[in-house]
Amino acid sequence: MAKYLISFPSKAMVVPEGELEAVGRAARAVIDEAKAAGVYVFAGGIDEAVPPALVAADGRVAAGGYPWAPTLDGGFTVLELLSREQAVAWAARIAKACRCDQELRVFGFDPRS
Template sequence: MPQFLVAIHHPDDFVPASESPAARRDISALNDEMIAAGIRVFVGGLTRAADAKSIRVPDGRPLVTDGPYLETKEHVGGFWVLDLASLEEAVAWGRKAAIACRTPVEVRAFR
């Protein structure tokens, strides 16, 4: 079965402790629903983008710098990997994720 990434986007200044009790409850319920449906492969939250390390190879040697690879106002804050039959099904779960997380979500298929 194809796998899909459902990625949650947070603003740079997002603090996980700032999530409301209602949002935490809704995210937990969504996780329970995914488990019950047998589609959840993996779920994970990420540390702040500011804590990332970026590695580039400008002259054949890896160069490590502090911070995210892209300078943007939003970054991936967490994600699910789901086993689903179709992109349409993945988008349906992405809608549920956007509602539960109260934040933009991106859905992409793995190759």
């Protein structure tokens, strides 16, 4: 089994006014289905009210992330699945619930982690 990251950046989720609550219910329903199926690892969104910090090996902390990297925001779901085909199917369900396309990535396997 592999762990898959299904995610979207904040700007991708454009929901008409008055429909955000329905989107939230639909997204939570898919997460509940993933939990019931035993494939759920975790899900959530980046708290954009809290700015990122860049922490060096010596413990120094600088405001912000890598200046050259794209902003990391939006929503994330991690599922543990048997195949990429299953991951695509779950990503499609999440895309339908959130009303925006989802990016799909697989975590590399490290047997010691």
